[in-house]
Amino acid sequence: MTYPELERRRERGLYRETYPARSADPTTEVDGEERLVCCSNNYLGLATHPRLAEAAAKAAEEYGTGAGASRLVSGDLEPHRELESSLAELKRTEAALAFSSGYAANVGAISSLVDERDAVFSDALNHASIVDGCRLSGADVHVYSHCDVDSLQEKYREVDARRKLVVTDTVFSMDGDVAPLEEVAEVTAGDPDGYLLVDEAHATGVVGAEGTGVVGDRGLTEAVDLQVGTHSKALGSQGGFVASDEMTRNLLVNEARSFVYSTGLSPVDAAVAREAVDVVRGGEGERLRRRLRENVELVRGRVEDAGYRVYGDSHILPVVVGAAEEAVEVADALDGHGVFAPAIRPPTVPEGTSRIRVSMTAAHSREDAERVAEAFEEAV
Ligand SMILES: Cc1ncc(COP(=O)(O)O)c(C=O)c1O
Structure with a gap:
């Protein structure tokens, strides 16, 4: 070939x-x-931590090595529910939903929240999974200059749409800088049609007390609607998640195609990620x-x-x-x-x-x- x-x-x-x-x-x-x-990206070295290896072995024995089906069929296992409540505690949100990867979490969350009637405002250096989620959603995509809140504000004001979703990484993977999140949050604050989704892939477990991430560290939990993360970096496992309020979780369970049409995260990965959350908080x-x-x-x-x-x-x-x-x-x-x-x-x-x-x-x-x-x- x-x-x-x-x-x-x-x-x-x-x-x-x-x-x-x-x-x-x-x-x-x-x-x-x-x-x-x-x-x-194994920032805390947890991917080879004995506590996580032990959790993996125990989960494989107790629950099996694969979920066997989508979460909406018979693949909603105890380790998923335990992991999601640990993640919600870590992120100080009402709820969390685990996906099979951080990529699937971004693509699923963005395309559930916005469609052709809507607009997305995305930082120029956002991760490829955000870019793909924006494309897949069918929404009008407005890319603003990297970490430039004036550029974001200007575009946000000009656009009229059913929903306006602002999306940014917190710690940027290739530049190592951190988004000016307080100012970004002000753009959507007070707008009933405005939503803010942030990707904490490189911050979860690393930034802030208990490794809560940039959002929690800066006291912005209320201002951020969806906190996306991955289990695959500081948490030393595999999979991704969205932490949010309960209604947003319900929306994703119903609308996120990368959740609905994909086999549940393996119970081993879920149990390992949960153990990792315990480690990072302690x-x-x-x-x-x-x-x-x-x-x-x-x-x-x-x-x-x-x-x-x-x-x-x-x-x-x-x-x-x-x-x-x-x-x-x-x-x-x-x-x-x-x-x-x-x-x-x-x-x-x-x-x-x-x-x-x-x-x-x-x-x-x-x-x-x-x-x-x-x-x-x-x-x-
Ligand atoms: C900012 C960011 N978001 C999402 C992802 C995707 O996460 P995952 O590797 O769990 O698919 C990555 C890394 O790969 C990332 O760097």
Whole structure:
């Protein structure tokens, strides 16, 4: 079989491949060689935590390894209900609904809430699952400049629609910055037709007391209608969720096609995510967040001192190199030190801002963090 689109990708240097890795440990074999991985979203190291592995084994024995059917048929199992009440507590909402991925949560939530009669206002750097949800909904999509509330406000005022949905990530995955959420919330505040959906994929478990996320940390729970999250990053499991009021949950149960027409999340993933919520809310979660912060501060400080520009102000460290070829050279130099963090290039990021997206985790030791910093110092 030949596919011209694959050839075109190769010609443009955009051909993608997977790298076989052995485990989610920070030190593991990637592509046949032992490497220090610093590009995963396993921010708290929970994907290899013994408490979660134990919860997985117990759930598999008690409930089986798969849900066997959609939640609306016979796949609504005890671990789903327990997980959803834990997530609602974490997010301080009335209710939560688990999906089979964060991608499915965004696509399902956005396309349930708005249709051809409506308008969506979406940050220019929102995640692809938000972009796809907007497209699928059929609503008029208005993209506002990244984190620019004036641009959002202007578009929002100009448009007349049945419903107006503002959508933003809180912590942005590729820029590591945080949305000005208080100001964004003011745009929809007081508008009976206005809705605010935020994606806390990179904040849940990491930001705020008990890892509640940016929304809870800034006291904005009442101002945000839907909080989307994923179990697949700091929570070390698989799946996604929407935390909201009870009526919005009912809407999603009835209208979200990615919920209705998809097998329920496996009871193993649900039980693991629930255990993770317990961990992040407790003393161990606090300890892991502190560990993560120490690693991030060490690497940010030393990499900046070495002359690189590091975007953002969160636990994600986008080290900006510039031209795509130079970013590849830096990634290769890091690889020479056994540090695995691939170059992120256009079209994923704007031209001239190719970067290495470094994400340290709580599972990295201080020595690991120093090794990453040294690798950058030598690569410069
Ligand atoms: C901001 C954001 N939203 C949603 C997702 C999708 O989550 P999942 O990996 O659970 O599908 C991701 C990551 O993949 C993400 O970075």
